[in-house]
Amino acid sequence: MIRPFQGMVPRIGSRVFLPDSALVLGDVTVGDDASIWFNCAIRGDVNWIAIGARTNIQDGCCLHVTNRKWPLLIEEEVSIAHNVMLHGCTIRRGALIGMSTTIMDGAEIGEGCLVAAGSLVRENFKAPPHSLVAGWPAVVKGPLAEAQRELTSSVWARYVRYKEAYFQDGWAPAEAPVIANPQPGFAEGHPYP
């Protein structure tokens, strides 16, 4: 379901998979060939959210932001596995966030990082590129091993194939609603609530 909020309409790229059970609301931008899976909540109501091209947000994820302070940026070719909570953080290109992880405001996960399943990433935590991050709370374990690097760099491409298989099965690519008086997003001057 794609819903405007206070005149801010989600901006959706081409061939995006987004079933009805997922909610995308307000100041949210989704890049081409991204996929957002069943029962996700992506709520751009008090700050902006950007999701890069070919990124997948798997089932049951919750993405939110902090008013005035922390938007949420997820770059291209990122995989956000099932049941992840992302709040006001930055995920750089090609990272994999393992299942049931929580990442809090101001944290930044570097390019190509792997965050192990079930981790808790604290506020303002910074992970250098291509590192393994794991634990509750999470720490940097060091550079990725070969198998971990392979896993991290392969999941996003698989998900681009999966969503195409759903399109072949009759699911339609997502389309944003058209409204009478669309308003600019927060980064373009929309007043914060």
Ligand SMILES: CC(C)(COP(=O)(O)OP(=O)(O)OC[C@H]1O[C@@H](n2cnc3c(N)ncnc32)[C@H](O)[C@@H]1OP(=O)(O)O)[C@@H](O)C(=O)NCCC(=O)NCCS
């Ligand atoms: C990280 C992962 C890939 C395991 O990799 P691995 O090469 O087998 O890792 P190892 O078992 O050698 O562990 C490396 C270190 O990370 C720690 N670690 C690994 N997985 C961990 C986890 N989930 N939580 C906490 N610590 C973890 C280990 O204890 C070890 O720590 P140490 O070096 O201090 O002893 C796996 O646990 C994981 O999280 N996979 C992601 C699964 C997922 O969500 N897939 C997406 C579905 S599409």
